[in-house]
Amino acid sequence: MKLAVILLLAFIMGVGGYVAMQSWSPYLSDSTQAIQLQAEAADCSLEKQACTAANDQAHIVLTLTPQPIPLMKPVQSSVQLSGLANLDAVQLRIEGVNMYMGFQSVQLNKRPDNEWQGSFSLPICSESAMHWRVLVNLTSQQQSYQATFNLATQR
DSSP states (O other), X not given: OHHHHHHHHHHHHHHHHHHHHHHOOTTOGXXXXXXXXXXXXXXXXXXXXXXXXXXXXXEEEEEEESSSOOBSSOEEEEEEEESOOXXXXXXXXXXXXXXXXXXXXXXXEEETTTEEEEEEOBOOOSSSEEEEEEEEEEEOSSOEEEEEEEXXXXX
């Protein structure tokens, strides 16, 4: 009986924790929905070139160097912005698509001329070809924006 009560409480706490984590978003303040910036070329891949995303008011260009993207070595990231002012933070979130590799969160630093820069490195995976999703999260006091890009690496 005692074991059944303990298991029931553990299950309830687990479900409660899962629900709480699903509703929490570190990129959005005050539960504000992020405005999605659409990639201008659906087949743009960051290991080959800079990629852009925009809407009616904002335009971003994400560049990763060197190309092709190396594994276990520093990768420089640059986000060039136009149409957005007074941003508090620009952050990249990099996550595996074809295999769970956790995620990396990269806080970019503001530079002159509306450019934000940072660096990260990607892990080596057992897959010979790894596909990644790179989310660019832009936050200000008033609004949040998000753009999604593709990246592929070779082992």
